[in-house]
Amino acid sequence: MTSKPFKTPAIPRRTVLAGLAAAGATAAMPMRLSAQEQITLRWWSPQSSPEQLAAYQTQIRNFEALHENVKVVFEKTSDEGYAPQLAAAFASGDVPNVVTHLPSFAVSNYWRNGLLAPFNDVIDMIGQDKFYPGANDIYEVDAGTYAGTSIGNSAANVIWLRTDLMEKAGIDKNPRTWDELLDACQKMQGGGIYGAALPYGRNSMTSLIFIGVIHQAGGQVFAPDLSVAIDSPETRDALEFYRAMREFCPPGATNYTWGDSLTAFVAGACATGIYTGRVLTNVAEQNPGIADHITCDLYPTKSVDIEPWTFNDFPSVMIPAQAPNMEATKQFAAFLFDPEGYIQQLHAAPGHVLPVLKSINDDPAYQDNPIIQKYSAEVELMSQAAANGFNLGWESRDHQPNTMAGEIVNSGVIAELVQRVILNDENVDQVLGETTARIEDIMAG
Amino acid sequence: MSATATNTPRLERAYARLGVLLIAPTILVFSLVIVYPLLAAIYLSVFSIYTPTLQGNFVGADNYVKLLTGHEFWNSLGVTLVWTFGTLTLQIVFGVGMALLLHQNIWFRSLARSLVLFPYFLSTVVAVLVWRWLFNDLYGAMNHGLMQLGILDMPLDWLGSMPNAMIGVILVGAWKYFPFVVIAVLARLQTIPEHLYEAARIDGAGPVARFWDVTMPQLRNVLTVIILLRAIWDFKEFDLIYLLTGGGPVTSTQTLSLLVYQEAFGLNRMGQAAAYSVGMMLVMLVFMVLYIRRTGKES
Numbered sequence: 001m002t003s004k005p006f007k008t009p010a011i012p013r014r015t016v017l018a019g020l021a022a023a024g025a026t027a028a029m030p031m032r033l034s035a036q037e038q039i040t041l042r043w044w045s046p047q048s049s050p051e052q053l054a055a056y057q058t059q060i061r062n063f064e065a066l067h068e069n070v071k072v073v074f075e076k077t078s079d080e081g082y083a084p085q086l087a088a089a090f091a092s093g094d095v096p097n098v099v100t101h102l103p104s105f106a107v108s109n110y111w112r113n114g115l116l117a118p119f120n121d122v123i124d125m126i127g128q129d130k131f132y133p134g135a136n137d138i139y140e141v142d143a144g145t146y147a148g149t150s151i152g153n154s155a156a157n158v159i160w161l162r163t164d165l166m167e168k169a170g171i172d173k174n175p176r177t178w179d180e181l182l183d184a185c186q187k188m189q190g191g192g193i194y195g196a197a198l199p200y201g202r203n204s205m206t207s208l209i210f211i212g213v214i215h216q217a218g219g220q221v222f223a224p225d226l227s228v229a230i231d232s233p234e235t236r237d238a239l240e241f242y243r244a245m246r247e248f249c250p251p252g253a254t255n256y257t258w259g260d261s262l263t264a265f266v267a268g269a270c271a272t273g274i275y276t277g278r279v280l281t282n283v284a285e286q287n288p289g290i291a292d293h294i295t296c297d298l299y300p301t302k303s304v305d306i307e308p309w310t311f312n313d314f315p316s317v318m319i320p321a322q323a324p325n326m327e328a329t330k331q332f333a334a335f336l337f338d339p340e341g342y343i344q345q346l347h348a349a350p351g352h353v354l355p356v357l358k359s360i361n362d363d364p365a366y367q368d369n370p371i372i373q374k375y376s377a378e379v380e381l382m383s384q385a386a387a388n389g390f391n392l393g394w395e396s397r398d399h400q401p402n403t404m405a406g407e408i409v410n411s412g413v414i415a416e417l418v419q420r421v422i423l424n425d426e427n428v429d430q431v432l433g434e435t436t437a438r439i440e441d442i443m444a445g
Numbered sequence: 446m447s448a449t450a451t452n453t454p455r456l457e458r459a460y461a462r463l464g465v466l467l468i469a470p471t472i473l474v475f476s477l478v479i480v481y482p483l484l485a486a487i488y489l490s491v492f493s494i495y496t497p498t499l500q501g502n503f504v505g506a507d508n509y510v511k512l513l514t515g516h517e518f519w520n521s522l523g524v525t526l527v528w529t530f531g532t533l534t535l536q537i538v539f540g541v542g543m544a545l546l547l548h549q550n551i552w553f554r555s556l557a558r559s560l561v562l563f564p565y566f567l568s569t570v571v572a573v574l575v576w577r578w579l580f581n582d583l584y585g586a587m588n589h590g591l592m593q594l595g596i597l598d599m600p601l602d603w604l605g606s607m608p609n610a611m612i613g614v615i616l617v618g619a620w621k622y623f624p625f626v627v628i629a630v631l632a633r634l635q636t637i638p639e640h641l642y643e644a645a646r647i648d649g650a651g652p653v654a655r656f657w658d659v660t661m662p663q664l665r666n667v668l669t670v671i672i673l674l675r676a677i678w679d680f681k682e683f684d685l686i687y688l689l690t691g692g693g694p695v696t697s698t699q700t701l702s703l704l705v706y707q708e709a710f711g712l713n714r715m716g717q718a719a720a721y722s723v724g725m726m727l728v729m730l731v732f733m734v735l736y737i738r739r740t741g742k743e744s
Binding site: 083084086087090091110113114115200201202203250251252253254255256260263264267269407410411412415416419420423424442 | 495496497498499580581582583584599600601602603604605606610690691692693694695696706707709710711712713
């Protein structure tokens with residue numbers, strides 16, 4: 001018997017096993033890659049005019065070009081509707097990745113309840129030094145950690161004036177005090193034109209504007225330690241002024257929201273308005289006939305001793321803590337400040353959302369806009385005012401952040417104060433007492 | 446004989462099992478969409494809960510104590526009843542009137558029957574936007590028209606002051622929902638035997654008498670169902686009122702649905718909102734029982 005000589009196998013067993021393992025790994029790899037390719041980031045914002053949507057699409061396109069495995073989907077919400085939508089999202093765990101343009105006090109409330117991811121990484125990615133000094137202070141609810149950042153500033157309660165009507169009425173300077181404003185409204189009202197477009201509705205605009213009026217009287221809603229301070233002589237003065245202004249506002253101002261108030265001025269129905277710089281775009285598009293006859297200024301105060309108080313809702317960027325794909329989410333949040341897309345976003349409503357990055361404000365590309373150039377004085381005034389602005393979540397630099405400000409605005413308690421005293425003519429002392437009790441109840445949680 | 450006696454209970458048991466099996470899907474769906482939310486609402490109502498996290502503490506009957514002792518619930522209940530009664534009455538009056546008209550042999554009857562359904566099919570958001578534009582003080586067609594006719598000197602504040610705001614929402618509600626009444630009543634009118642009217646004519650009954658003595662008795666059953674359904678739907682109406690007035694001025698048009706919404710999402714107090722919801726459900730239950738008993742006695 002001839003035994004066959006032992007032959008070493010052409011492919012050793014170890015090689016075969018290694019090959020099988022490699023094949024298995026290779027087979028698994030496309031699935032991992034495939035999973036990466038399917039990343040979808042959801043972006044919510046209540047700001048969604050056609051021009052803004054176009055700017056968002058640019059930002060999304062640019063980001064997707066840099067990250068081929070990421071798809072970004074924009075979803076609209078609204079100023080009045082974001083609270084329930086986000087509540088449902090948080091409760092269900094089906095949250096968006098990035099939420100922009102909500103007021104800062106909403107951010108601080110969500111942060112305090114553990115619903116947001118820290119934003120320090122994103123701010124570092126954008127570059128701390130690019131922001132205006134102190135721009136992120138309002139988001140430092142807990143020392144050393146930021147709950148979000150601003151995507152822009154807004155000067156929501158500047159007064160808009162029709163210079164042609166002022167001239168016709170013999171008014172040679174912008175009103176600085178309430179008395180001057182009342183006098184100006186009286187002189188300009190008539191011939192189908194009302195003096196002002198202040199809101200008296202049961203909505204957030206009335207609450208937010210009237211908070212500003214309280215400050216313009218020298219008062220405040222909360223003391224710096226967040227004890228309720230609304231029941232004060234200053235609030236009574238504010239109510240008296242607001243009541244006096246009622247006769248210069250259209251009848252339907254009792255139901256005005258932001259859009260109604262804006263339209264009333266832009267349409268030429270009111271000699272003065274109160275809004276952000278969105279007025280500039282809307283006038284240019286909808287009523288260019290008055291485009292050469294509008295200007296803005298800080299809203300008058302009770303007396304010259306009282307400094308103007310600008311309401312800035314600090315349109316924000318925040319990331320829900322439950323958001324999936326956190327790393328990509330943070331990259332996208334930071335990418336929103338990339339100059340090309342950010343400037344287009346700011347140009348979508350020039351003067352409405354003002355840059356929060358000093359580097360952008362100084363960028364010639366940002367200044368290269370017909371509306372910003374035409375109204376450079378107004379835009380500069382709004383930028384300065386907004387940079388020194390406050391809101392109910394942060395009434396002054398002495399105040400602690402108020403994480404319940406969102407609930408107070410959403411409850412309508414301040415709008416109801418206005419309506420009860422001015423429209424229903426109820427007893428001021430009683431209404432202020434009840435308002436204080438309600439706010440204290442909300443603060444108690 | 447004995448085999449039959451043995452088989453019959455077995456067969457009955459088999460039928461019983463089949464019955465249970467057949468009804469099980471219905472019970473399952475009913476439990477998921479009715480029983481579970483109901484029990485969840487009752488459960489939530491004894492907690493103090495922050496809406497976005499649904500986390501909170503057990504507070505027992507505190508939310509119900511606030512419901513009973515505070516004025517918010519009772520104020521909103523009153524508003525809800527005024528709204529429901531007002532809009533339902535107009536829906537029935539307009540609906541029956543329009544159905545009677547469309548039952549006549551008029552020109553373009555088919556087209557008119559189609560067009561009358563338009564408000565009912567229109568999205569509430571769109572309808573409200575149109576009406577807000579009509580009511581607008583500065584450029585609204587309503588004020589403009591009335592001022593052109595010399596009826597008004599100055600624009601009227603339709604939605605921002607009382608009682609105009611309540612009248613406004615009631616009118617818009619009636620316009621939006623009266624086609625439902627038209628559809629149901631028109632269908633019933635077409636089945637009333639003609640000989641009843643002939644007999645009434647022979648007896649000398651005029652049009653009014655024929656309406657009250659022939660038409661209305663024939664419509665009674667369908668109207669009962671319509672009133673019951675529309676009362677339930679109107680009682681819990683939310684979007685139309687929220688979009689038109691937001692519950693204002695102050696709380697003059699804040700119905701129970703709006704109160705629940707504000708408590709749950711404005712103030713993030715889901716527990717208190719659930720207590721209000723349970724209260725709202727109990728009120729509806731009381732009215733439904735009373736109504737069913739009354740209509741049962743009448744029939």
